[in-house]
Amino acid sequence: MSDQFLLAVDLGGTKIATCIGTLEGQIIKKSVEKTKSNGTSYEIVAQVISAISNLVNELGIRSKLRGLGIGCPGIVDSNRGVVVSTPNLPWRDLPLKALIEAEFKDVEIFLDNDANCATLAEFHHGAGVGNDNMLYLTVSTGIGAGLILNGSLYRGKDSCAGEIGHMIMERRSNIQCGCGQYGCLETLASGTAIARIAQERLKEGAGSEILKLVKSIEEVDAQIVGIAAKEDGLAKAILNEAFEYLGLAIVNLINTLNVDVIVIGGGVAKLGPLLFDQVRKVVAERLAKSPTCDTPIVPSRLGDEAGLKGALRLVLDSITCHY
Numbered sequence: 001m002s003d004q005f006l007l008a009v010d011l012g013g014t015k016i017a018t019c020i021g022t023l024e025g026q027i028i029k030k031s032v033e034k035t036k037s038n039g040t041s042y043e044i045v046a047q048v049i050s051a052i053s054n055l056v057n058e059l060g061i062r063s064k065l066r067g068l069g070i071g072c073p074g075i076v077d078s079n080r081g082v083v084v085s086t087p088n089l090p091w092r093d094l095p096l097k098a099l100i101e102a103e104f105k106d107v108e109i110f111l112d113n114d115a116n117c118a119t120l121a122e123f124h125h126g127a128g129v130g131n132d133n134m135l136y137l138t139v140s141t142g143i144g145a146g147l148i149l150n151g152s153l154y155r156g157k158d159s160c161a162g163e164i165g166h167m168i169m170e171r172r173s174n175i176q177c178g179c180g181q182y183g184c185l186e187t188l189a190s191g192t193a194i195a196r197i198a199q200e201r202l203k204e205g206a207g208s209e210i211l212k213l214v215k216s217i218e219e220v221d222a223q224i225v226g227i228a229a230k231e232d233g234l235a236k237a238i239l240n241e242a243f244e245y246l247g248l249a250i251v252n253l254i255n256t257l258n259v260d261v262i263v264i265g266g267g268v269a270k271l272g273p274l275l276f277d278q279v280r281k282v283v284a285e286r287l288a289k290s291p292t293c294d295t296p297i298v299p300s301r302l303g304d305e306a307g308l309k310g311a312l313r314l315v316l317d318s319i320t321c322h323y
């Protein structure tokens, strides 16, 4: 058994996953618990500290910890170890690194955005292996992304690179995004957007099989629309339009970045061919005259473990003594 270990935390608005990993980036023990709903920022930090302390004590490896990586949603300033803001947790300018350091004084701690962590995981262990330049997109309740350029994660001047969900795709839109703007990709192609559009169309009285799958219109979400789309014209049309916007955003990104591969994960990507066929069709059509028209667009491989594996990788990429 190795004599040094890493810790990783994947912190989300609904669950907190923690694990102990090896210096090779493999997970050896993991735990998942629900995030305390309505908890204050300090209560949630206490919950994280308690979860990792339990794991460490169980394996008796407190003195063998080499580093701790944390992925969390929102805008994260990796250099200062501060969570600037999050969409689903009540955090503003939270010094998360310093708060955890107070309990784990002798352990190096690294913090990054969850999409960046998933990007690192897919790049080193998943669908991006073997490439130098990769764009990772996560399409779930929101739309996030991470960017690997010349083998390294690109964060940008303000740690805001990859905020692709807020690319403005509609010049005139009356749907306001969580960021305050109008016409963002996230309001057109995220799981939340698909649910909203389907609910609106059903409330307007559109004929659809979707209603046979739910007790009330409010229960309709992207997964339900996906199930209905096999037989139902409205469901199929809603998804085709949403994924056309996603495809157009990807066309713009391919034209800007000319990456080797585009990896798509997140809950909505689990709709599989409904998403990938449409996105690939849009890319093939819009880039027909460009050598980039065959840029591979592939599903993520790591699923729910991407966050933890990426947080482990964050440590491995950062610690001075690289094994």
Ligand SMILES: [Zn+2]
Residues within 6 Å of the ligand: 165, 166, 177, 178, 179, 180, 181, 184, 186
């Ligand atoms: Zn936005």
